[in-house]
Amino acid sequence: MATGLCLTRINRFAVAALAATSFAASLLTTSTVALGAEPADTLYRGGPILTMNDAQPRAEALAVKDGRILAVGTESEIQPYIGAQTQVRELNGQALIPGFVDAHGHVAAVGLQALAANLLPPPDGDGNSIEALQSVLRQYASEYEARINRVNAIIGFGYDDSQLKEQRHPTRQELDAVRDDIPVYIVHQSGHLAVANTKALEVAGITDQTEEMPGGVIRREAGTQVPNGVLEETPHFVALQKVLGNLDADGAKEMIRAGSKLVTTYGYTTAQEGRATTGQVRSMQALAASDEGFDIDIVAYPDILVDRSFIAEQVSREYRNRVRVGGAKLTIDGSPQGFTAWRDRPYYAPPSQLRRDYVGYPAASPDQVFEAINWAFANDIQLLTHSNGEAATDLLLAAIGTAAAEHGNDDRRAVLIHGQFLREDQVDAIKRLKLFPSLFPMHTFYWGDWHRERTVGPELADNISPTGWVLDRGMRFSTHHDAPVAFPDSMRVLDATVTRRSRSGDIIGPAHRVDVMTALKAMTLWPAWQHFEENEKGSLEPGKLADLVVLSADPTAVDPETLDQLTVVMTIKEDQVIYQADDQPSTSLLWPRHLGGSAPDGPYWRQQLHSGHRH
Known part of the structure; x- marks a missing residue:
């Protein structure tokens, strides 16, 4: 297996060759299409095609015509589809696979991530201490004053x-030390918690008189009612909305656009906004209808507890300008790593301020969950449900069973999102109730330890994330x-699903490791089925959309322990190249290193996500 450095050297030359028609190919092939064969717009060859x-x-x-796959086979079988105008793209040994389908993500919030100071811990950032967080925030403040002034935070x-x-979490005073004249608001990696400085708490209206939400x-x-800055779940979401209150419609669109661009660098040709607000969907639709538009498809699932009339009005299996509302999202509990997931037993070693019988919340x-799921089934709305803890999943299964008994359960494709702490009997029930599991094995790397x-x-x-239990029962998952x-x-995602290696190198659940092809299906064909799009996406078959990804090497041929060293060389949506990697060096610690270390009002924005080099 080549090292990451060697892969980068290969990419430097291969990308240019892949983007252009091969002159040698034109000499070796006929310019006349064989009798009965339709000339292709593009032909891909010269590397493994999975x-x-x-x-x-x-x-x-593989041959493509009008953005769809025309034929797949051996080179001799595809040869007749080469015509005078056919562009031949040589893979030069690199691998071609279907475009990745986002089984669960938050493309609008990815935009927030893209525009915010990067506080992630290694290997994705430098946030390994409170002092380091303060340093990153100060550097960000000095470099992006215009953006800070735009939102006044x-x-x-x-x-x-x-x-x-x-x-431990930082305190409001430690964020006051960065700036105390404007809100400083930092979001936990889970997305379910945050820390606000004193000014941000003031803007959010959270004081010692504020009751729990x-x-x-x-x-x-300690010993007071004075907020220490840490906000979990509901108060966090309330505070974030108020802190971002100055973000105008153009700013919201910019954030969504940045998120959609970021996911293309990782090979996603279909993205998801897995807990959309009505405003976010409206912004997506407006941006999609503009000249700028989207390069990829985006499917949104608005919160079922917020605006059901909007969901019922907008839900569709058809994209309009690359955007559609696919169904609804329900959230039953919170973050397992943040101790806000709702368990059926006490946490093993919770933070010191929590009692030993603490199970989350x-x-x-229950009334909201039963009523929401019944509404979704009664109105034939696909439902995605966030459930992490065992108690949350018990509630979900009970509500699904009740609704299915009343309304039937044929091909609804209701989805369990995450299911981190599942019992084996719950997996049996998931199969029996035809609930589709979208699991989160990436957790084994980030939080397995x-x-x-x-x-x-x-x-x-x-x-x-018990993928082994699911496969043992003959089930699919994303x-x-x-x-x-x-x-x-x-x-x-691929590496964690196959190896289940944690940051420390431990294997978290050897029995749940899967082979590479199964892991790839869980990122392509099976999430396409999850979205009711298996006839259009997820595999390379004639008639399907030419949504493609070129990887630096064949993932089935490398040492599985090196899968995370593979890179996305090119992302192709309906035969149009929408992302192409090069070897731009890092320039800042504030931005994802693989994207050149800048931000949307810096080189990153100007060059449209130019670099695919992994750190």
Whole structure:
């Protein structure tokens, strides 16, 4: 297996060759299409083609016409489709696979991640201590004054208390030390918690007189009612909306556009906004209808507890200008690594301020869950449900069973999102109720050690995201990145699903490791089925959209322990190249290093996500 450096050297030359018609190919092939064959617009050949089609798993060449796959087969079988105007793209040994379908992510919030200070811990950032967070925030403030003035706040994203040297959340006073004259608001990597400085708490209207909000916690300074800055779940979402209150419609569109651009660098040709607001969907639709538009498809799932009339009005299986509302989203609990997931037993080693019988808490009441799921089934609305803890999943299964008994359950494709702490009997029920599991094995890398040591303990940690249990029952599943919880890094998703290696190198649940082809199907064909799009996407078969990804090497031919070193060389949507990697060097620690270390009002924005080099 070549090292990451060698892959980069290969890319430097191969990308240019891949983008252009091969002169040698033109000499070796006829300019006349064989009798009965339709001339292709583009021909891909010269590297392994992994189709995700069990009837034809691998191929040597692929022909495309009018944005759709015309033929797949050997080079001799595809040769007749070459005409005088056919562009031949030589893969030069690199691998061609279907475009990745985002099984669960938040493309609008990815835009927030893209525009905010990068507080992620290594390997995605430098947020390994509170002092480091302060340093990154100060540097961000000095470099992006115009953006800060636009929203009158400093926003950071991605800190993780489990990875900080101090093993705790920052306080409002520690953020006051960065700036105390404007709001400073930093979002936890889980997306379910945040820390606000004193000014941000003031803007949010959260004081020592503020009562606790249902489905969340305002943490207080010891022995007082004074908020210490940490906000969990509901108060966090309320505060973030108020802190971003100055963001205008153009700013919202810019954020969504930045998110859609970021995910293309990781090979996603279909993105998801997995908990949309009505305003976000309206912004997506307006941007989609503009001259700027989107390069990829985006499917949105608005919150079922917020605006059902909007969902019922907008839901569709058809894209309009690359945007559609696919159904509704329900959230039952919170973050397992943040101790806000709702369990059926106490956490293994919770934070010191929590009692030893602490099990987390629900974000929605049983009445809300039953009523929402019944409404979705009664109105034939596809439902995605966030459920992490065992107690949350017990509630979900009970409500699904009740609704299915009343309304039937044929091909509804209701989806369980995450299911981190599942029991094996719950997996049996998931199969029986025809619930589709979208699992989160990337957690094994980012938080596997944390789950083993703090949340569920060493025995249960092995069964987080239990892909093995699902496969043993003959079920399909999808995998996701849940960005901005982490970067929408497709190769990290692939690597974690296959190896289940944690940051420390431990294997979190050897019995749940899967082979590379199964892991790839969970990122392509099976999430396409999840979205009711299996006839259009997810595999390389004649008639389907030419949504393609070129990888630096064949993922089935490399050492599985090196999958995270593979790179996305090119992302292609309906035969149009929408992302192409090069070797631009890093320039800043504030921005994802693989994107050249800048931001949308810097080189990154001007060059349209120019670099695919992995750090």
